[in-house]
Amino acid sequence: MSILVVGSVxxxxxxxxxxxxxxxxxxSATYFSTAASYFSEVKLVAVVGEDFPDEHIDFLKSKGVDVDGLKKMQGKTFRWKGRYDYDLNEAHTLATHLxxxxxxxxxxxxxYRKSSYVFLANIDPDIQWNVLEQVKKPKFVAxxxxxxxxxGKPEALKRLLxxxxxxxxxxxxxREFAKEPNLIKASKKILSYGPKTVxxxxxEYGALMFNGG
Known part of the structure; x- marks a missing residue:
């Protein structure tokens, strides 16, 4: 089994x-690829800038991640800056530089196009859609x-789902996506956009899983 991962490094x-x-x-593609590498073959598609050091690529290779799809482009690598207060469960985004x-x-x-399992890590939902157009009948898409x-792109995200x-x-x-404070009601609204499971x-409190069944 192999997993195709496309998203942010x-x-x-x-x-x-x-x-x-x-x-x-x-x-998110970095974290997912690293974790998944303990259980499966991982094929990574992502982009970084000229400032991205080889030592980070070597780290991914050391985990057995196939990085043939990781491209370097002229410019700077995607950057995110955030803050956590004493409640470490919630991140406050301070800056996002694409x-x-x-x-x-x-x-x-x-x-990579015959990969049965696809993980669309955090990236523009229009790009995530474009990736799915290139993959041949995957069994499972997350x-x-x-x-x-x-x-910025709620309608594109709904289409993708x-x-x-x-x-x-x-x-x-x-809560923000569904515009609903109650998580059970929020999950039902998100499920109505198309995903089988949310x-x-x-x-630190774990996770909630909801499905259409």
Whole structure:
């Protein structure tokens, strides 16, 4: 079994009451690829800038991640900056700089297009849609997003969900996307957009899973 992962490989800067870290390796495709590599073959499609060090690519390779689809482009790597208060369950976005992501149009390598399992990590929902157009009849498609796309491209995200089996987001994003404070009602509204299953992440309190059945 192999998993195709398309999404963000980034630099994160994070502040908490207990310390901070600047320009560390981040991005949802990075975290997913690393975790999934313990259970499956992983094929990564993403873009980074000229400032992305080889040591980070070597880290992914050390986990057995196929990085033939990871491209370097002229410009700077995607950056996210956020803050956590004493409630470490909720991130406050301070800045999002798309940089090379802004013009990224992923071309899925031919060898990746028959992947049975696809994870659309955080990226522009129009680009996520474009990726699905290139993949040949996957068995299972999962999707991640963030508040940046919920606020900027909600209709594109709703369109994408009609082709998704599993949609993953945190509780703040779920409330914002559904415009509903109650998570059960929010999940039902999100399910109406098309995904078979919705998982709402709740930090240290675990997660909630809802499905249409």
């Amino acid at each position: 980034a630099f994160d800067s994070v502040e908490t009451p207990f310390g901070k870290a600047d320009n560390v390796l981040g991005g 940089n090379v992501f802004e013009k990224f149009q992923p071309e899925v390598p031919e060898a 999707c991640d997003t963030m508040n940046f796309w919920i606020e 009609s082709k998704v089996d599993l949609f993953v987001l945190n509780e703040g994003e779920a 998982i709402i992440k709740r930090g």
